[in-house]
Amino acid sequence: MALTGIEIFKKLPKTNCGECGVPTCLAFAMKLATGQAELSACPYVSEQAKADLEEASAPPIRPLAIGVGDKALKIGGETVMFRHEKRFVNPSGVAVLVSDKMSDAEVDDRLKKFNELKFERVGLILQADLVAVKGESGEPARFEALVKKVKDKLDGKGLVLMSEDPKVLGPAARACADRKPLLYAATKENADAMAQLAKEVSAPLAVKAESLDGLAELTTKLTAAGLKDLVLDSGARTPKKALEDQIIIRRSALVKKFRPLGFPTITFPCEMTDEPMKEALLASMFVAKYGGIVVLSHLEGHSLFPILVERMNIYTDPQRPMATSEGIYEIGGPGENSPVLITSNFSLTYFIVSGEIEGSRIPSWLLVKDTEGLSVMTAWAAGKFSADLIGPFVKKCGIAGKVKHHKLIIPGYAAVISGELEEELPDWKVFIGPREAGHIPAYLKMWKPE
Numbered sequence: 001m002a003l004t005g006i007e008i009f010k011k012l013p014k015t016n017c018g019e020c021g022v023p024t025c026l027a028f029a030m031k032l033a034t035g036q037a038e039l040s041a042c043p044y045v046s047e048q049a050k051a052d053l054e055e056a057s058a059p060p061i062r063p064l065a066i067g068v069g070d071k072a073l074k075i076g077g078e079t080v081m082f083r084h085e086k087r088f089v090n091p092s093g094v095a096v097l098v099s100d101k102m103s104d105a106e107v108d109d110r111l112k113k114f115n116e117l118k119f120e121r122v123g124l125i126l127q128a129d130l131v132a133v134k135g136e137s138g139e140p141a142r143f144e145a146l147v148k149k150v151k152d153k154l155d156g157k158g159l160v161l162m163s164e165d166p167k168v169l170g171p172a173a174r175a176c177a178d179r180k181p182l183l184y185a186a187t188k189e190n191a192d193a194m195a196q197l198a199k200e201v202s203a204p205l206a207v208k209a210e211s212l213d214g215l216a217e218l219t220t221k222l223t224a225a226g227l228k229d230l231v232l233d234s235g236a237r238t239p240k241k242a243l244e245d246q247i248i249i250r251r252s253a254l255v256k257k258f259r260p261l262g263f264p265t266i267t268f269p270c271e272m273t274d275e276p277m278k279e280a281l282l283a284s285m286f287v288a289k290y291g292g293i294v295v296l297s298h299l300e301g302h303s304l305f306p307i308l309v310e311r312m313n314i315y316t317d318p319q320r321p322m323a324t325s326e327g328i329y330e331i332g333g334p335g336e337n338s339p340v341l342i343t344s345n346f347s348l349t350y351f352i353v354s355g356e357i358e359g360s361r362i363p364s365w366l367l368v369k370d371t372e373g374l375s376v377m378t379a380w381a382a383g384k385f386s387a388d389l390i391g392p393f394v395k396k397c398g399i400a401g402k403v404k405h406h407k408l409i410i411p412g413y414a415a416v417i418s419g420e421l422e423e424e425l426p427d428w429k430v431f432i433g434p435r436e437a438g439h440i441p442a443y444l445k446m447w448k449p450e
């Protein structure tokens with residue numbers, strides 16, 4: 001049972017030093033109780049108190065990693081039901097299924113797509129995260145051979161090993177224990193053997209039951225056996241029931257503080273339909289509500305891309321706009337006579353503007369001013385894209401040493417600052433560029449350094 005804020009407060013040092021980021025120990029205790037702070041933020045808490053508070057300070061949904069190093073997939077750790085309450089933490093992992101009953105060509109095709117389907121969006125690379133290898137043949141050697149083959153082709157990405165027979169799962173799990181795969185799945189029938197295997201290879205373990213009560217019973221048993229990193233499969237394979245289960249699991253963990261369901265989940269749109277577009281739709285539903293891992297039967301660019309973009313949008317912190325670093329960006333190999341444009345550092349603005357400049361095929365310098373991630377219009381209205389801030393930035397950034405002309409193109413939406421900016425930059429002439437990024441290519445085609 002989770003502790004209340006007052007119970008936590010009693011175990012804190014009560015010095016109100018503020019080093020945890022809040023002014024008092026009481027305020028810190030309240031944050032711990034609601035999952036908004038981590039105990040490690042207080043450097044003075046005693047070892048005894050640490051042990052006592054572990055349960056209270058742990059996120060209501062246990063965070064865990066599948067895989068190792070910087071390619072490990074982190075799931076769980078969520079603290080809110082709805083993104084607007086705070087933010088979602090660890091994006092759902094997208095997995096593709098291969099089976100030891102598939103032909104080599106089929107497996108190779110899926111692995112090729114897994115490795116090749118990458119999309120760049122606002123400076124981020126979007127791609128699938130895991131390969132789920134299913135042992136359908138029931139032959140340990142065949143399954144192990146496929147797992148080894150997949151492991152070698154994954155460039156360090158994570159694996160889910162799927163078989164409910166510990167004899168089939170065991171050799172494959174040992175063969176890739178260094179990759180810390182997710183073992184799928186412990187059931188009522190095999191729980192003891194699976195727990196032993198998960199402990200032996202130090203891997204997270206998925207737990208599958210036919211009902212949420214059965215799931216809670218199993219996780220209670222496995223936790224008592226010393227396993228901490230569990231992933232839940234409620235067993236539902238109809239969209240309605242599976243969605244209901246996802247919501248109940250999340251609510252039980254967050255609202256009811258029910259620890260037996262406080263783990264990330266794995267979902268299987270691939271087992272709910274044979275229609276590719278319906279499968280993509282179900283996957284997008286589980287990305288939104290609340291799948292820790294979403295397993296797809298295959299990957300196609302036209303359906304994977306929207307799922308990954310949806311995931312990126314949902315797991316972006318709504319209180320912190322995505323921003324690009326302030327600085328000078330070279331587009332198309334600009335020279336001393338190339339135009340110089342300036343914009344804000346809202347990621348979307350940067351990528352649209354830079355995309356249009358690139359499309360114009362006119363090599364250019366793009367100055368990106370830190371506006372705390374606000375778009376040009378909003379930044380100007382908030383006083384973050386004003387002449388007195390842009391002037392010093394242009395002087396300091398070093399663009400004057402890179403071009404012979406001193407002509408600066410500002411966004412049309414910031415036309416009102418042009419006069420003041422010329423006062424701030426007496427050596428520069430300020431030009432008012434287009435309001436819409438789509439008009440930049442035509443504008444640049446008419447631009448002349450003299």
Ligand code: SF4
Nearest residue numbers: 016017018020025042
């Ligand atoms: Fe209290 Fe620890 Fe925070 Fe200091 S750092 S105010 S002792 S909780």
